[in-house]
């Protein structure tokens with residue numbers, strides 16, 4: 001019996017992410033920033049939680065609400081907050097990476113329709129091993145700095 005268990009574990013490791021992914025990679029508190037009608041750019045935030053031992057690398061994100069979906073980060077350059085595209089977001093084993101305003105985020109460029117507070121937008125993360133993880137993120141008012149954000153005052 002012990003032998004069978006160890007064979008199964010070996011198989012799971014050899015298969016890479018496989019069906020194990022959904023069980024070992026969690027997406028917490030996902031949200032899409034509400035933007036006024038007519039604004040064509042928004043962003044998505046969430047906490048990526050890798051419950052597994054192996055590092056997981058997000059290489060792309062997808063959604064049908066935007067023409068282009070990019071992984072972005074904010075960095076300070078000459079005292080100015082600049083947003084730039086990143087190739088990947090790596091989440092080490094048993095670690096969390098927070099996507100939040102002013103930091104890492106998923107950029108939704110060229111919204112294909114207007115957003116409504118409370119609606120759920122389908123997002124998909126694509127990992128380096130080709131695995132894809134689909135989930136729903138509610139549209140919310142999000143405070144905090146972002147280049148494309150509107151300000152209330």
Ligand SMILES: [Cu+2]
Nearest residue numbers: 072083105107
């Ligand atoms: Cu951005």
